Amino acid sequence: MRRWLAVVVLGLVVAGCGSEPVAQHTPVLDPVVTAGIPASSPPTTATTTTAPEVVVVLNPGHNGGNASHPAEINRQVPAGGGQVKACDTTGTETDDGYPEHAFTWDVTLRVRAALEARGVTVVLTRQDDTGVGPCVDERAAIGNRPDAAAVVSVHADGASTEGASGFHVIYPDPPRNEAQGEPSSRLATTLRDGLVGAGFAPANYTGRDGLDGRDDLAGLNLSERPAVFVECGNMRDAAEAAVLGSDDGKQRYAAAIAAAVLTYVGR
Template sequence: MSYTGPEFAPHQPRRSPLRRPLTVALAALVPGALLGWGVYAAVGAPGGDGGTDRAAAAGTASPAPAATPATPASPATGTRPASPRDDAKDPAATPAAPAPASLKGKVVVIDPGHNPANFQHPTEINRKVDVGTHWKECDTTGTATNAGYTEARFTLDVAHRLRDLLQEQGATVKLTQDGDREYGPCVDERARIGNEARADAAISIHADGSAAGNRGFHVILPGAVHQGAADTRAIVAPSADLGKRVADGFGRETGTAPANYLGGGTGLVTRTDLGGLNLSTVPKVFLECGNMRDAQDEALLTDGAWRQKAAQGISEGIVSFLRG
């Protein structure tokens, strides 16, 4: 056997120049290996007791959800496509549609043609009045259907419906008569009522008494008159505008066509012989809503639902005119 001691220490081999770096590397690796083993021991191998202990310690907590992957940018625009929430409308951020402007301050005169009691006063309504271009009867009884439904009843009913619609929008409405007079008023007074009210628009409501087969509505516009007490020059243009708008609204709401017997299919007729137009100083038109002597038109004129549509159409025309 050999013996080592201070005196007999064996010869030490010469150290390699790589030995120190290797030693340092091993020294760095050993703690990492030991740390990994410690973690493994703490966690436990698959199926081992360590996993069971962790589950018990964690209780019933669910694992954190995976992060939602980002939506890729569009190669064409470089922008991210909108997600469903991007397109969601915020009711509070959506501006409400502006309410229609009120007709407060606007004055409309409605002239229901004739009077239900005119037939009881033939002397009074046959009296002549000056309408500028000539003298004309104060008023007439108006026409009626073959079954006896009178024009005066029809015009008053439509006038009431129209008044309600216009008042709901803030307009001041005045009727030339409301079935509250013995007769009339005469045509010159009807015009004067609109003039004195300084109406922004005036309309006289009628129904025609033409031959059977003649159907449809028409609007009568004032022609240019400058004679005697009549001077319509200032109201011809605005009255034409009013009449066109009333015709459009009336036709649209009632679904009826312009008259097939006058007006050339336009539903517009110009006249210079009507005192209610000749003597007016405010924009004014007459509306003949249909022919009471035609069976098909009669069925419409005597129907309350249709009369409401008629009032709605007239209202839309007048409102359109007043709002410009």
């Protein structure tokens, strides 16, 4: 009996001290007091990974105002390897008058749009198709950004050889620095493979298997970054000129070039 009373009294002592039983009261602790108390499971913090910036320089050949400024574009400028060359040229054109500068500008804008859609930062060596130049050494200087992953010059050829057709990718040979060696060769090969994969035939009149090493182009000689020239086709060949001048053809060239550049820069 005494043991039972002791239990009852003890129960009253535990439940006492307030109008509500302790068992029904959920205390709200001061945040300052609880700040140092470790949680049962630490909160997770979301992390955002930002891909590093990739810069590609696109160099659309020639310019729409070159023909009306012969003195300016004929001025001699350094071309690397002890050579000098004209500041720029007018470029070639199809037999029906479609100019190379317009083709290169159109294709370059399409390549830029495709690269930017994949997060690539694109720098152009000229901002329109109505100006003059810039000179070939200036174009090379624009390409020599410390962070440029690749420099791609877009051109079309004007070979007069009967039956000459097809594209070719020009790379620096011999290389004058590390970037002009394996990186440029790999860029050229990646672009060649991309154009072949898109259904374009390699040139049958110059280079070998769509690749052509040269040492006389300022844009390659003066480059300190991986750099190539893409001659998309021969504007003097009637069948090829029809493709180069068509909207569908320009889009196919641009898509193939952009895809190859993305492969090269790992995007």
